[in-house]
Every structure is written in structure tokens, then in C-alpha cells.
Amino acid sequence: MRTLEQTTQEVLELAARHFNLPARSLAPEDDFFKKLGIDSLQTLEMLSRLENHFGIELPDYEVQGVSDFKTLAERIQSRL
Amino acid sequence: MLDLSKYQSIGEALRDALDRFSEEVCLIEADREREKERLTYREFKRRALPLARALQEAGFASGDRASIIMTNQSKWLISAYAVFFAGGVLVPLDYKLTSDEQWQLLKHSGSSILITEYPIWRQLSASAGRTAATNIATVLVTEAPVGVDLAGAQRWEEFHSTGEPVFVPRKRSDTASIVYSSGTGGRPKGCMMTHENYLEQCIALTSIYPFWPGVRYLSILPTNHAIDFMVGFFGPFTCGAAVVHLRTLRPEYVREAFPKYKITYVSLVPLVLKNLQKGLQARFDALPPGKRKLFNTLVAINKALTNRQPRPRISRLLLKQVHAAFGGELRTIIVGGAFTEPQTLQFFYNLGIPVANGYGLTEAGTAITVNDLNPFRADTVGKPLPGMEVRIVNPAGDGVGEVAVRSKTVMSGYLNDPELTTETIVDGWLMTGDLGKLDEAGHLILSGRKKNMIVTEEGKNIYPEDIEKAFESLPVKEFCVFAANYIWPKRSMTGERLVLVLHLEPGHQYSDELRRDINARNHRLLNYKRVHGVVLLDEDFPRTASLKIKRTELTARLARLDSATAIQPL
Numbered sequence: 248m249r250t251l252e253q254t255t256q257e258v259l260e261l262a263a264r265h266f267n268l269p270a271r272s273l274a275p276e277d278d279f280f281k282k283l284g285i286d287s288l289q290t291l292e293m294l295s296r297l298e299n300h301f302g303i304e305l306p307d308y309e310v311q312g313v314s315d316f317k318t319l320a321e322r323i324q325s326r327l
Numbered sequence: 328m329l330d331l332s333k334y335q336s337i338g339e340a341l342r343d344a345l346d347r348f349s350e351e352v353c354l355i356e357a358d359r360e361r362e363k364e365r366l367t368y369r370e371f372k373r374r375a376l377p378l379a380r381a382l383q384e385a386g387f388a389s390g391d392r393a394s395i396i397m398t399n400q401s402k403w404l405i406s407a408y409a410v411f412f413a414g415g416v417l418v419p420l421d422y423k424l425t426s427d428e429q430w431q432l433l434k435h436s437g438s439s440i441l442i443t444e445y446p447i448w449r450q451l452s453a454s455a456g457r458t459a460a461t462n463i464a465t466v467l468v469t470e471a472p473v474g475v476d477l478a479g480a481q482r483w484e485e486f487h488s489t490g491e492p493v494f495v496p497r498k499r500s501d502t503a504s505i506v507y508s509s510g511t512g513g514r515p516k517g518c519m520m521t522h523e524n525y526l527e528q529c530i531a532l533t534s535i536y537p538f539w540p541g542v543r544y545l546s547i548l549p550t551n552h553a554i555d556f557m558v559g560f561f562g563p564f565t566c567g568a569a570v571v572h573l574r575t576l577r578p579e580y581v582r583e584a585f586p587k588y589k590i591t592y593v594s595l596v597p598l599v600l601k602n603l604q605k606g607l608q609a610r611f612d613a614l615p616p617g618k619r620k621l622f623n624t625l626v627a628i629n630k631a632l633t634n635r636q637p638r639p640r641i642s643r644l645l646l647k648q649v650h651a652a653f654g655g656e657l658r659t660i661i662v663g664g665a666f667t668e669p670q671t672l673q674f675f676y677n678l679g680i681p682v683a684n685g686y687g688l689t690e691a692g693t694a695i696t697v698n699d700l701n702p703f704r705a706d707t708v709g710k711p712l713p714g715m716e717v718r719i720v721n722p723a724g725d726g727v728g729e730v731a732v733r734s735k736t737v738m739s740g741y742l743n744d745p746e747l748t749t750e751t752i753v754d755g756w757l758m759t760g761d762l763g764k765l766d767e768a769g770h771l772i773l774s775g776r777k778k779n780m781i782v783t784e785e786g787k788n789i790y791p792e793d794i795e796k797a798f799e800s801l802p803v804k805e806f807c808v809f810a811a812n813y814i815w816p817k818r819s820m821t822g823e824r825l826v827l828v829l830h831l832e833p834g835h836q837y838s839d840e841l842r843r844d845i846n847a848r849n850h851r852l853l854n855y856k857r858v859h860g861v862v863l864l865d866e867d868f869p870r871t872a873s874l875k876i877k878r879t880e881l882t883a884r885l886a887r888l889d890s891a892t893a894i895q896p897l
Contacts, residue, residue, distance in 0.1 A: 280854040287785065287854070288602050291577045304359070307575055308398065308446040312425060314854060 249327060255320035258297060262316065265296055275317040301327060328538065328566035331530050336497040336522040338411035340565050345372040345408075348567035351540045354401045355588060358574040364401055368567070371405060377487030379409040382440070384488050385465055389414035389495045392505065393440040394433055394463075396420045396447055399546050399572045402469050402483065404560055406442045414495025415440075417504045418517075419551035422447055425853070430456030435515045436505050436742070439464045442483065445471040452478035499523035505742050506553055508689040509780075509788045517742035524692040527735040529562050531712040535699050536592070536659060536683060538566035543656075545571045545584055545593040552786070553693040554594050554663045578602070585654040594661040597671070598784035600682065604674050607649070630677045635702050642679020649678050659683045663694070664786020666773065666820035669705035676703050685709050686771060691757055692736030696771045707770035708763075717771060718756070719764055726764035727818075729777050731756040773820050779813040779878065781823035783855045791825055794856050797848050798827065802841065805830045805868050807876055808858060814882055815890040824859035826894055828885060830868060837863055837895070846897055860894040 249257070255275050263270040266283050273282060279290065291307075297319075298305050303326045313319050329347070334340040349369040356364040366374070387393065393410045395417065397403045410417050418436040420429055429451060433441060441463050443451065448468045451457065466480035497503070503522045507515060536558075538544070546559035563570050571588045573580055584590065595603075614622060629645045632638055639658060643650040650657070660675065661683045675682045685697035686708035695717065698709035711717045715734040722728035737757045740748035751758055760778030763771050780790045791808035798806055807828045812819070814826070827845065831837065842861075849857045862885065869880040885893075 278850050278854075281850070286598060288578060288599060295577050295579060306446070307577075308422075308444075311423065312853065314850065 249324070251320060251324050254301075254324045254327070255317060257300065258316050258320045258323065261296060261300055262293060265293055273316065275320070276315055278314050279316060279319070280314050297323060303327060328533060331526045331565060334526055335499050336411070336501070337503050337525050337561060338408075338414070338494070338497060340526065341408055341411060341561075342494060344368065344565050344567065348540060351567045352569045353564060353567075354404065354570055354572065355543075356401045356572045356574065357580075357584065357588075359580055360583070363574070366401060368564075371401075371408070374401075375405045375408045375412065376492050377489065378406065378483075379412040380488040380490050380492035381486050382409060382413050382415070383492055384490075385440075387413055387415060387440060389497070390416060390501070391440070392416045392418050392436055392438040393442060394418040394420055394436060394438040395551070396422050396429055396441065396443040396451075397469070397550075398422055398444065398574065399550050399555070399559070400444075400574060401572060402442075402444075403550050404564075404570070406467075406483075407560070410440075411503070412492060412494055414497055416502050419504065419506060419556065421507070421549060421551050423549070423853075426450045426454035427456040430454060430460050432507055432515060432517075433463055434460040436507075436517060437462055440467070441465070442467045442469075444469045445475075448478070448480055452480070497522055499526065500739075502739065504556075506551070506556075506689050509790045509793060514744070514747070514792065515742075516744070516747070518689050518738040519740055519742055520689075520692060520738050524736045524738060525557070525561055527714060528557060528692040528694070529565060531714050531736070532557065532694060532697070533562055533566065534713055535697060536661070538563045538568040538592075540567035542566070542568035542591040543571055543588050544568060545573075545581075545588070545590045547573070547576060547581065547599070548594050548596065548664065548786070552664065553687070553689045554661070557693045558592065558594055558661060582652075585657065586651065587654075589654045589656045591656055591658050592661060593657070594663060596664040596784065596786040597662060597667040598665075598786075600660065600662050600667060600675075601671055601784070604671050607678075608674075626677050629679050633676070633679060633703075637676075637679070637681045637700050637703065639679065646679055650680075653680065659700075661685075663687065665782045665784055666708075668821060672705040676705065686761075686773060688759060690738050690751065691715075691732050691734065691759070692738065695730075695732050695734075695759075704770060707766065707772050709771065710769045711771070717765065720756075720758070722764065727762055727774050728764070730759045730761045730763045730771065730773075732759060733757070774818045775816060775820065776810070776812060776823075779810050779882075781810045781812070781825060782820075783823075784821075785855055787855050789825065789856055794825070794852055794858070797852050798845070801829075801844065801848070802832070803829050803835075804832045805876075807868060807878070807881060809862075809878075809882065809885070811859070811890065811894065814862075814885045825857070826860050826862050827858045828862045828864055828881075830864050830866065837861070842897065849897060858897065860896045862888065862893050862895070864888075 259273045260270050309322050345368045353368045354366040467483040468480040469483040499522050502519045504520045505517045544563050548555040625645050659681050672682045685694045687694035696709040719728040720731050733756050762775040763773040811824045811826045869877040
């Protein structure tokens with residue numbers, strides 16, 4: 248079982264890879280809309296990648312209003 | 328379809344539709360690749376009437392208000408019909424708002440019943456805003472897991488009664504719905520829509536874009552939004568068509584839904600349409616040179632053959648693979664909620680997929696103008712719908728002035744706000760606050776806004792006053808939020824931004840610390856509500872005797888600044 252820290256780290260690495268950024272340029276508290284310059288649709292695409300990676304289903308409502316990696320990782324963690 | 332001119336209310340029309348089209352499929356609900364539910368009109372009725380009866384037994388009576396906060400799904404429409412059957416007034420609220428905003432509107436609407444889904448209720452029930460909305464007497468929650476504490480709510484699935492409910496008739500002039508066009512921060516704008524508004528809008532829209540049994544409408548825009556309520560519920564239901572709901576709006580599942588359910592119509596916001604365009608363009612660009620050349624030739628032939636009017640059969644034959652990806656039966660993409668760039672519209676039309684772009688606002692009962700494709704024009708928002716009178720107020724030399732509308736579809740007013748109603752509906756004309764002109768062919772061309780607001784590509788109306796709360800107690804002398812185009816008018820309907828105007832305390836500088844504070848507050852707002860930059864003004868804001876900011880006067884002062892240098896990006 249992953250710890251929340253591990254999950255957060257994997258979320259950051261995956262997002263960095265997905266958007267071609269250096270992994271170290273992203274931090275847990277970062278606002279991904281702003282940091283990645285993405286819109287709500289691209290966020291949904293990123294979520295699908297995260298679901299595949301973690302092998303979970305993350306309903307759309309779970310990420311409603313979430314805009315930072317840390318909270319996103321917490322939502323994922325609760326479903327692992 | 329039903330002859331809606333003979334009906335008095337939404338409930339009456341829907342009641343007849345359920346009997347007339349009883350064996351047709353009305354709803355399909357899918358969650359990812361799984362189909363969860365498929366209902367005929369008969370089954371829909373069987374689900375809705377026990378709920379209507381239970382509502383009546385709970386004391387819900389004619390004119391009482393019931394709010395729905397749900398993502399798009401069968402239970403949304405079943406609940407709405409039960410409310411209309413019982414003579415109630417529906418208050419559809421945006422599920423994307425924060426819990427506090429939802430409680431604010433629940434309170435303002437005076438709803439006695441709230442129908443919502445468990446994940447939303449989990450957040451709502453924990454929100455401090457709940458204590459203020461004492462008007463909510465009954466909360467019905469769908470899909471709640473077994474054994475969870477419902478915090479005073481009841482299970483929607485168990486809230487039914489076996490007796491025969493009594494249909495409660497309503498008059499055309501009665502309020503059918505209260506739809507909030509904005510105002511979560513300060514002044515809620517609850518548009519009171521009458522039964523006549525909906526009946527007439529449906530007649531007008533279906534005269535150009537008809538539904539019939541066999542049509543499948545993919546419902547993606549939130550059903551609380553005026554567009555989806557009309558073309559994703561009332562329109563198709565009064566014509567015997569089917570509505571497809573997806574519980575997950577991930578792009579890959581939306582793409583799969585087109586061929587899987589042979590979609591006929593879909594409504595999208597410009598952001599999603601542009602995303603579709605980008606995806607398709609990338610695929611076309613990746614074609615090997617030979618195939619690319621052939622494809623371009625086919626597109627050119629299609630363009631020439633559909634110059635005067637759409638010819639779906641020919642387009643589907645010529646550009647078979649493109650149309651197959653959309654299921655092969657897509658007639659039109661309806662786009663709304665915000666301005667769509669002409670080149671995006673033209674891109675799809677060239678592929679033989681007409682985009683019904685138009686112009687409207689909740690206050691006018693959804694659409695005012697729509698492209699009738701006769702012929703297709705990407706440079707306008709179309710002609711007024713039948714029954715809509717459009718005029719340009721105080722036109723300048725180039726014909727551009729404020730767009731005003733008069734029609735049976737215009738709301739009766741804003742709930743609890745006669746002052747705002749009087750400002751907005753003048754001598755029977757709805758003043759839209761948008762700027763435009765009518766060309767010789769009667770098409771409306773929009774060119775900017777007169778009102779202090781922005782509309783995002785996701786179709787969200789943002790009023791600066793609504794987000795000022797986020798900056799309260801900022802360590803500055805005073806502040807105010809504006810739409811940049813309101814201060815420095817631009818002949819444009821795209822790229823709209825909000826700016827935060829600051830008057831610093833005497834002797835203070837615009838420090839990094841202050842910028843960080845602003846950024847932190849900005850990030851607490853939903854991403855589409857955030858301010859884009861800061862404007863510094865070194866003078867006192869003009870104020871009324873009651874110390875309210877005189878926004879018009881302040882705008883005039885700000886307009887003297889050079890927008891190119893005045894806005895400091897955050």
C-alpha cells in the first residue's frame with residue numbers, strides 16, 4: 248500500500264511526464280490549472296492517465312473544485 | 328411532436344408526451360463503457376409518479392419551489408417532471424458551484440425541497456452555509472451508499488408513495504422555473520421563467536432544429552443550464568426523442584458515445600468544440616502526404632456542394648471516416664453558452680457537420696438568434712428565431728448598438744429584485760448588455776459588451792461583483808474588480824479577462840508580499856473566476872453617500888489609463 252507521500256510523488260511525476268515538464272518543477276501545493284496552463288478538459292484527460300496508472304476509477308465529482316496536486320493525491324489515496 | 332401552442336404548462340405537455348410516446352426510448356444512461364439504464368416514456372412515468380405522490384404527501388403544493396443539484400442523469404429529469412406534475416416551481420442549480428454558493432442560492436430561491444446526489448450532499452451537509460437556508464425542509468439524496476449517515480436527508484430511491492398523485496394544472500403566466508444566471512457573490516440573479524417562456528421557446532427552436540422519435544440527443548452541458556434544459560429535456564421529450572446521459576465526461580468516453588449511441592444532436596460549449604477541432608486537425612495533419620491530398624480534395628468538394636445548404640448524405644459519403652467517428656448520424660452540433668470563433672464553425676461545416684451557433688441568454692429563455700444554415704454563415708450568430716423581435720438601441724455610425732429583444736420567451740423578471748428587473752426589461756424590451764448590429768440579411772453580428780461581465784469559453788458568466796468577496800480584507804485602501812473590456816471597450820467577444828483595481832494605502836508599494844496574497848486568494852476561486860491582472864489607481868474611488876463605489880464613474884477614470892501598460896499580470 249502506497250503512502251500519501253508516495254501517491255503525491257507519483258501524481259507529480261505522471262503530470263510532469265504527461266505535459267513534458269521536468270518532474271522537479273512541480274510541487275504538491277501547485278495549482279495545476281496555472282502551473283500546467285491547462286483547462287478543465289485537459290484536466291479530465293490527465294485524470295484518465297492517473298486512473299490507468301493507479302488502477303482506480305475516480306468519478307468526476309470527486310475532483311470537482313480540486314485544483315492542486317496535493318488534494319488530488321488525497322482523493323486518489325482514499326480510493327486505493 | 329406535440330402542438331405546444333395548445334398547452335398551458337410544461338407539466339401538462341410532458342404528461343401528454345409520456346402517454347403519446349409511451350413505447351419509445353426516452354433516456355439512456357451510461358457510466359464509462361457500461362450502460363446503466365434505458366427507459367421508455369412509459370417507464371419514465373412509472374418512476375416519476377410515485378415521487379410526485381410522495382412530494383404531495385409531504386405537503387409540496389402548487390407554486391412551491393424545489394431545487395435540483397445533480398450531474399446530468401435520468402434522476403434529474405424524473406425529479407423535475409415530478410415537481411412539474413405536482414404544480415411546483417423548479418430551481419435547477421449548478422452542481423459545479425461551491426457548497427456555500429449553493430446554500431446561498433437555495434436560501435435566496437425559497438425552495439422547500441432539495442433533490443441532490445450523495446457526493447454533492449456529503450459536501451453540502453458539511454458546509455457552514457447550511458444553517459442559513461432554513462427554508463429547506465426536505466432533502467432527497469440519490470445513490471447514497473448503504474449505512475451512511477445522511478445528515479437529516481432521505482433516500483430518493485425510498486421516497487415514493489403508491490397512491491395516485493393529483494396533477495396540478497398551472498397557467499402559462501405562472502413561474503415554471505427560477506434559473507440563476509449569476510450572482511453567487513452579491514446579487515443573485517434568479518430569472519423567473521414562465522411556462523409560456525418554455526413552450527414558446529420550444530416551438531421556435533424545433534421549427535428550425537426538429538426532434539422526432541428515433542433522435543438521440545447527447546446531454547453534456549449541465550441540465551441546470553438553460554440550453555440543456557430545453558434541448559436535452561423539454562424539446563426532445565415533447566417530440567418523443569431520446570436523451571443520452573453520460574456519468575463521466577472524460578473526452579474518451581464522450582468520443583465513444585457518438586458511434587455507440589448513434590447520436591443525432593449534441594450541445595457543446597466553445598471550449599469543447601475547439602478541443603474537438605484540435606484533435607481532428609492533429610489527425611488530419613498526421614495523414615501521409617498522398618492521403619492528406621486526397622482528403623483535402625474531398626473537403627473542397629464537400630465545401631462546394633454544401634455552399635448553399637447542408638447535404639448530410641453527400642457529406643457522409645464523401646468524408647465517410649470523419650462521420651463514422653461521430654456515429655454516422657450526427658446532424659448538427661449545437662454550440663452555446665459563449666461566443667464561438669468563426670474559423671471553428673467553418674472547420675466543422677467544411678467537414679459536413681453543421682454547427683448551430685446562436686446567441687441567447689437565460690433571461691431571454693435560451694436562444695434569441697440561431698444560424699438556420701440557409702445558407703451557413705460563420706461570421707454571424709444567425710437570424711432571430713420565429714417570434715423574436717431584435718432591435719439595436721442607440722446605434723453608432725457603424726450600426727453597432729445595444730441588442731434588445733422582445734418576445735414571449737423573455738423572463739417575467741428577477742426573483743426578489745424589482746429594481747434590477749426594471750433596469751433590464753425596459754418597455755417590454757430585454758436589454759441584453761451586449762453590443763452588435765444587424766446586417767442586410769437580418770443576421771446579428773456581435774461585437775462586444777456594454778455590461779461589466781465576462782463570458783468564458785466554458786460558457787460561464789462571471790460578474791466582477793461576485794468575486795470581490797475573495798479579496799475582502801486585502802491590505803489596501805480599496806479595491807474593485809472589473810472586466811477589462813468594460814473599462815477599455817474592445818470590438819471582440821473573445822479573450823475576456825477580469826482585472827483587480829487597487830488603491831494602495833498612502834506610502835505603500837505594490838510589494839511581492841501583496842502580490843503573493845492576491846495570488847493566494849485568486850487560487851481559492853474556481854479557475855474560470857480568477858482575475859488576470861492588477862491595475863493600480865492612485866486616487867480615491869468615487870463613492871455614493873452610502874459609500875458604494877460609483878462603478879460607472881470609476882470606469883471613466885480608469886479608461887484614461889493606457890490598458891497596454893496599466894494591467895500588471897499576476
